[in-house]
Amino acid sequence: MLQMMSPALIFLLIAFLFPALSANVPQEFLRYTEPFGRFFFLIGLSTLLIGGVIGYLRYVTYKFCLADDALLIEQGILNKERVSIPYRQVQNINLKRNIIDRLLGVSHLIILTAGHEDSRDPGDPNYQAEGQLPLLDKHRAEQIQSELLQHTNTQRIVAVK
Numbered sequence: 001m002l003q004m005m006s007p008a009l010i011f012l013l014i015a016f017l018f019p020a021l022s023a024n025v026p027q028e029f030l031r032y033t034e035p036f037g038r039f040f041f042l043i044g045l046s047t048l049l050i051g052g053v054i055g056y057l058r059y060v061t062y063k064f065c066l067a068d069d070a071l072l073i074e075q076g077i078l079n080k081e082r083v084s085i086p087y088r089q090v091q092n093i094n095l096k097r098n099i100i101d102r103l104l105g106v107s108h109l110i111i112l113t114a115g116h117e118d119s120r121d122p123g124d125p126n127y128q129a130e131g132q133l134p135l136l137d138k139h140r141a142e143q144i145q146s147e148l149l150q151h152t153n154t155q156r157i158v159a160v161k
Contacts, residue, residue, distance in 0.1 A: 064133055066147055071111065073131055085131045089113040090152040093145050097138075107141035109133040111148070 057077050065072040071085045092112040101107060111131030133144065 059135060062134070066144070066151065071131060071148065073133070083131065085111060085113055087148075087151040090131075090148065093148050093152075095141055095145060105138050106135050107138050109136060109141050109144060 054077075058075075061075060061077055063074045070087060071090075073083045073085070075081050075083075090111055091114050094110040094112070096108040096110055097106075109132070110129045111133075113130045133141070136144065
């Protein structure tokens with residue numbers, strides 16, 4: 001959700017800072033820019049609201065279940081998508097936390113499978129794993145990771161520093 005709203009937040013930040021930055025501009029010039037400032041502010045505010053509503057709806061409609069033989073994921077606002085990932089195909093379970101995630105105390109659980117495309121680089125921004133559980137509480141993500149590891153009979157590797 002934060003990734004989707006970041007351009008809108010930047011736009012609003014500029015819209016709020018523009019009047020403060022324009023204090024040194026002559027008043028004759030500001031008289032002509034006033035309607036445009038309001039217009040861009042309303043555009044930024046509406047973008048932020050629409051992005052927030054869409055992000056919230058995507059978060060609310062994202063469901064998952066740890067069944068006896070597979071991880072079931074259901075997602076989508078208008079187009080529902082159901083994915084079933086058999087535990088026998090799970091090869092790797094990663095927790096991803098960028099700086100914003102750490103500040104908010106959330107994690108993304110990424111599940112890589114044997115039958116998924118291995119030709120693309122996981123560092124590529126367009127790369128998508130077969131299973132993703134976004135915006136989980138940090139402790140809940142670790143708990144789900146350990147449950148998935150038990151179901152898949154894989155070992156957890158912990159780096160020692």
